[in-house]
Amino acid sequence: MGAPRDWASLARLPARDLRGLQDAALARFVREELYPFSAHYRRVFDEAGVRPESVTSVAALQRLPFTTKQDLLRAQSTPETRYDFVLRPSPDLIRAHWPFLRKLALVLGGARAREAVRFQYTPNFLTFTTGRSSEPVGFAYTPFDLQVLQQGIARMFDIAGLDPARDRIVNLFPFAPHLAFWAVTLGGFETGALVVPSGGGKVMGTDGSLRLFERLNPTVVVGTPGFTYHVLRRGNELGTSFANVRTVILGAEKVPPGLKDKMVEALRKGGAGEVRIVGTYGFTEARMAWAECPNAENRSSGYHLHPDLGVFEVIDPKSGAVVPDGEDGELVYTGILGHGTCVLRYRTGDLCVGGLSWRPCPSCGRTLPRIGAELRRVSEQHSLSLTKIKGTLVDLSVMGSVLAAMRDVEEWQVVISKVGDDPLELDQLEVRVAARAGVDARELSERISHDLANATEVAPNKVHVLPLHEMLEHLGMESAMKEKRFLDRRPKS
Numbered sequence: 001m002g003a004p005r006d007w008a009s010l011a012r013l014p015a016r017d018l019r020g021l022q023d024a025a026l027a028r029f030v031r032e033e034l035y036p037f038s039a040h041y042r043r044v045f046d047e048a049g050v051r052p053e054s055v056t057s058v059a060a061l062q063r064l065p066f067t068t069k070q071d072l073l074r075a076q077s078t079p080e081t082r083y084d085f086v087l088r089p090s091p092d093l094i095r096a097h098w099p100f101l102r103k104l105a106l107v108l109g110g111a112r113a114r115e116a117v118r119f120q121y122t123p124n125f126l127t128f129t130t131g132r133s134s135e136p137v138g139f140a141y142t143p144f145d146l147q148v149l150q151q152g153i154a155r156m157f158d159i160a161g162l163d164p165a166r167d168r169i170v171n172l173f174p175f176a177p178h179l180a181f182w183a184v185t186l187g188g189f190e191t192g193a194l195v196v197p198s199g200g201g202k203v204m205g206t207d208g209s210l211r212l213f214e215r216l217n218p219t220v221v222v223g224t225p226g227f228t229y230h231v232l233r234r235g236n237e238l239g240t241s242f243a244n245v246r247t248v249i250l251g252a253e254k255v256p257p258g259l260k261d262k263m264v265e266a267l268r269k270g271g272a273g274e275v276r277i278v279g280t281y282g283f284t285e286a287r288m289a290w291a292e293c294p295n296a297e298n299r300s301s302g303y304h305l306h307p308d309l310g311v312f313e314v315i316d317p318k319s320g321a322v323v324p325d326g327e328d329g330e331l332v333y334t335g336i337l338g339h340g341t342c343v344l345r346y347r348t349g350d351l352c353v354g355g356l357s358w359r360p361c362p363s364c365g366r367t368l369p370r371i372g373a374e375l376r377r378v379s380e381q382h383s384l385s386l387t388k389i390k391g392t393l394v395d396l397s398v399m400g401s402v403l404a405a406m407r408d409v410e411e412w413q414v415v416i417s418k419v420g421d422d423p424l425e426l427d428q429l430e431v432r433v434a435a436r437a438g439v440d441a442r443e444l445s446e447r448i449s450h451d452l453a454n455a456t457e458v459a460p461n462k463v464h465v466l467p468l469h470e471m472l473e474h475l476g477m478e479s480a481m482k483e484k485r486f487l488d489r490r491p492k493s
């Protein structure tokens with residue numbers, strides 16, 4: 001992947017230099033990789049009348065259309081287009097598009113150089129999206145891309161304040177062909193840090209994961225917010241020691257407000273001292289993840305980006321126009337170093353509060369660009385997040401935030417159904433919760449109804465306060481890959 005750049009100095013270059021590096025990397029990527037070798041983007045550029053050589057800066061991307069999840073689904077639906085997003089070089093395409101010196105190196109390098117090109121461009125790994133509403137989309141990695149991911153995650157470990165020589169890391173992410181599990185695993189391989197996976201609730205289970213804590217005395221715990229909190233709470237029940245834990249890294253799902261505090265409380269109960277809780281953001285389509293840096297109050301510093309590996313634009317989700325730095329908008333991603341499956345201007349559907357910032361981080365002083373850590377789903381693209389209940393449009397993610405933020409709610413689930421499961425009947429909204437020990441169930445359910453009605457204008461038909469073990473069953477904490485927070489049991493029309 002070219003000369004490895006010194007990360008420590010890159011992370012503190014002046015913003016102007018970082019933007020310059022980013023523009024140059026983008027221009028080279030479009031000219032020598034994406035346009036020549038991606039059938040999809042060759043068509044997109046030609047149809048838009050944009051010459052690849054004319055994309056010399058991030059601003060120039062605005063002349064190109066967005067890529068959506070539908071584009072990816074459509075491409076993988078027929079055998080003829082299945083590899084349209086995958087870079088596939090051929091001798092003819094290389095001859096037509098690579099600059100003279102790069103071709104010369106290939107010619108002088110002979111069979112070995114040709115073999116290296118084949119190796120670096122041939123996919124040897126895939127991860128899949130985990131969308132609830134559509135077919136999973138596979139993203140291909142080549143050996144080159146695995147190196148890029150490894151380095152990116154090594155940087156993430158650095159931003160999260162890990163010490164690979166000393167830290168012992170338990171990886172609670174579900175063992176699956178998903179980005180999160182493999183990112184942490186590869187980060188360990190790259191840095192030499194001890195990373196031990198439990199496989200999550202479905203593989204070793206909660207108690208099995210906690211036995212790993214006893215053997216390893218981990219200093220770092222990595223996992224999804226929901227399952228990690230569940231493991232810590234169960235650890236309190238079993239008397240597991242968390243004395244050595246100093247960092248918790250959360251990923252794969254957004255961190256609900258209030259959860260960091262609940263986690264600190266559970267860790268303290270297990271004997272932990274000062275604990276830093278760090279959120280991360282990543283998605284399959286970027287084949288990358290980014291982290292917050294830790295600080296004493298566990299306040300978010302925003303996700304620190306890798307400006308030499310990818311570009312984030314922030315757009316108005318309605319007009320598609322790029323908004324100024326610091327303004328809310330939908331995140332749009334373009335990878336600028338990669339082979340395998342590559343996307344340009346990919347609409348994430350994630351609405352970022354505070355948008356993009358190029359100001360040095362107030363916590364760690366790094367000059368890397370950052371995006372705000374408060375993310376919501378953009379409604380238009382994601383039908384499940386915005387659902388009509390009883391005729392009112394309800395943002396389920398808001399509903400989830402309200403429930404997760406309540407101190408007296410241990411676990412929660414929202415169930416939407418039709419009265420009597422009759423498709424012609426009215427919608428019915430039920431909330432299931434497990435209450436914190438010692439909390440009055442009746443008072444809690446009234447408070448939940450009231451708070452939800454305030455936040456979403458829809459009050460639940462019923463709030464069920466259930467024992468914790470029953471809630472864990474409903475959520476599939478030990479049996480599903482991902483806990484089931486929202487169940488829509490209405491028949492599909």
Ligand SMILES: [Zn+2]
Pocket residue numbers: 292293301304361362363364365366
């Ligand atoms: Zn920072």
